[in-house]
Structure formats: C-alpha cells, structure tokens
Amino acid sequence: MLSPELLYALRNLPLAAKQAAEGFLHGQHASRRHGVGMEFSQYRPYQPGDDLRRLDWRLAARSDRYYLRESEVDTSLTVHLLLDASASMNHRDDNGLSKLDYARLLVAALAYLATQQGDAVGLTVLHPAGLRHLPPRADARQLPRLYHALETAEATGTFPDAGTLAPLTARRQRALTVCVSDLYEENSEIENLLTRLRATSGDVLLLHLMAKNELHFTFRGPVTFEDLETGQRLQLDADQQRASWQEQLQAWLSTTAQQARRHGFDYHQLNTADPLDRAMREFLRRRALS
Incomplete structure (x- = not known):
C-alpha cells in the first residue's frame, strides 16, 4: 500500500483514489474484486456510462450483444x-x-x-x-x-x-x-x-x-x-x-x-x-x- 504522504504528493485526487483502491484490491483474493459476499443475480443490457469491466465478454461473443452481470448487492x-x-x-x-x-x-x-x-x-x-x-x-x-x-x-x-x-x-x-x-x-x-x-x-x-x-x-x-x-x-x-x-x-x-x-x-x-x-x-x- 502507498503511504498517505505519497498519495498526497501526487496532487491529483482522482489518481490518488484510484491508486489506493486498485492497490488494495490487487492484494485481495481475486474473487473479492467484484464485491465481498456478492452473488450473481441476473444480466442486464449495457447502457452508456456503465463500467466496461463488468461486461460479460463471453456472452457478447456468443450473442453479439453486450450484457452486464449484476448481483443482489450491486442493485440494492x-x-x-x-x-x-x-x-x-x-x-x-x-x-x-x-x-x-x-x-x-x-x-x-x-x-x-x-x-x-x-x-x-x-x-x-x-x-x-x-x-x-x-x-x-x-x-x-x-x-x-x-x-x-x-x-x-x-x-x-x-x-x-x-x-x-x-x-x-x-x-x-x-x-x-x-x-x-x-x-x-x-x-x-x-x-x-x-x-x-x-x-x-x-x-x-x-x-x-x-x-x-x-x-x-x-x-x-x-x-x-x-x-x-x-x-x-x-x-x-x-x-x-x-x-x-x-x-x-x-x-x-x-x-x-x-x-x-x-x-x-x-x-x-x-x-x-x-x-x-x-x-x-x-x-x-x-x-x-x-
């Protein structure tokens, strides 16, 4: 983890926030990256502004349509x-x-x-x-x-x-x-x-x-x-x-x-x-x- 002094020294709050959070997530078990305790619930169609990292690319390859995986926690x-x-x-x-x-x-x-x-x-x-x-x-x-x-x-x-x-x-x-x-x-x-x-x-x-x-x-x-x-x-x-x-x-x-x-x-x-x-x-x- 970067120290708070190093994060502050970036003088860029969006970058510092991303560096801190991504660094933390990188150290967690891979299954936690999408949320602790979250279970898959359903797909929904992609909408402009959605996080592309949540797209199901395999489903897109099969159906030629873009869908996001949602969970109960995600939606509530x-x-x-x-x-x-x-x-x-x-x-x-x-x-x-x-x-x-x-x-x-x-x-x-x-x-x-x-x-x-x-x-x-x-x-x-x-x-x-x-x-x-x-x-x-x-x-x-x-x-x-x-x-x-x-x-x-x-x-x-x-x-x-x-x-x-x-x-x-x-x-x-x-x-x-x-x-x-x-x-x-x-x-x-x-x-x-x-x-x-x-x-x-x-x-x-x-x-x-x-x-x-x-x-x-x-x-x-x-x-x-x-x-x-x-x-x-x-x-x-x-x-x-x-x-x-x-x-x-x-x-x-x-x-x-x-x-x-x-x-x-x-x-x-x-x-x-x-x-x-x-x-x-x-x-x-x-x-x-x-």
Whole structure:
C-alpha cells in the first residue's frame, strides 16, 4: 500500500483514489474484486456510462450483444459518505498532512471502491456554513462530482448544529453511512446525528481519525496549543504533561468507542500516518453485511 504522504504528493485526487483502491484490491483474493459476499443475480443490457469491466465478454461473443452481470448487492446498496469539515480537521501531523488531507484521500478512495462495486454513492461535507450534499447516484459522472467537492472542501468553524443537519435525517432512505471525523464536538452533535441516521438509514460505519502526534504525544518541551475551533490557547511543558495527556486520551478513546458501539455504530480508530487499507477493508466487510 502507498503511504498517505505519497498519495498526497501526487496532487491529483482522482489518481490518488484510484491508486489506493486498485492497490488494495490487487492484494485481495481475486474473487473479492467484484464485491465481498456478492452473488450473481441476473444480466442486464449495457447502457452508456456503465463500467466496461463488468461486461460479460463471453456472452457478447456468443450473442453479439453486450450484457452486464449484476448481483443482489450491486442493485440494492446505497453508500452515503459523510466528511467532517470542522476546523479541528486542520490539525497537522508530523508527516505534514492535516486530518482533512488524509480524510479527502480516504473518502475519495472509498467512493472509488464503492463505485467499482456498483453502488450508488453520495457525499455530504459537514461544516457550519451549511451542508454540501451530493445525493447518491450510480452513474459514470458521479465520481468527478465527488472529487470536485472533496478537492474544494475547507475545514472551518465548529461542527454544524442540529438545525443545519436536519435535512440529512428528514427522509428515510436505506443506506450504509460512512462517517470520517475526529469526533471533536461540544455537545454530542456528531453522536446525535449518527444516532438519527442509524434510525432512519440503517448501518453506520464510523471511522475515527486521529493524528499520530496526538496519539503518541510526540511534542517536546514548552508548547503552546491552540483550539482550532475556539481559538483558546494553553501553554504547557510537553515532557511533564505527557503521561497525564496519554492517560486522559486513552480514557476518552475508550469511552468514545464504547458509546459508539452502544449506539450500534461499527467503530474503528484510524491513524493519519497509516495507509488507507484498513479503512477500505472495514468498508468492504461492513458492506457485505449490509
């Protein structure tokens, strides 16, 4: 797997997403390439915009017509990607990537992977100025739309309030919701949103994004920390506070994971220094169960 730094260095989100997803799929068993747990259901005629890799060439040779192989999962699954674009996602790791940089790569790779599985994919970028929402679609033009929304997303302000988020849960639509967030919130806004989506849409895969320098507290000596969402500052000696920081962080992470699973979310913690393969593996696993 390519490291997130190398993917980011491409400065080309569509290419980075393809490289990450194809590299991951190449390492999987050949039978998984067309979707974990998918069983053949039927053929349907080819339509402009369909993925040519799903054509049954043998049948075309025999009948002189073009048909695609479909599966039950292919025709029924909707994937709704949620990206937290609050200001805390601007936190930068020691590898030079911000959480938002990593999240863009990850969400783009998941969108590519879902599209290759035949899913209808949608995206909502969550920020206080309002939601940027692309409804789920399975057509060939959806990926460029998603990539553009991700490339132009900026992390600002605090997580959106309940009023801003209300349209997301106004309609009941069966979907696999995938949320990428650092879960920094004031009044359980993220937890409340995902709880409502769990009730209205079904399965929720929560990918909790943490920077390596947060997890391992790699800071040294006197340090000034600034809350990216409130502007508050805190001065401390990193060497003296390391043990206390890590103790409190582990307690918070443990509580966060327990609460997420108690609400029925499929919760996984990610590190911005790690390749994207674990998240893609968890996505395919959750997808197979949906």
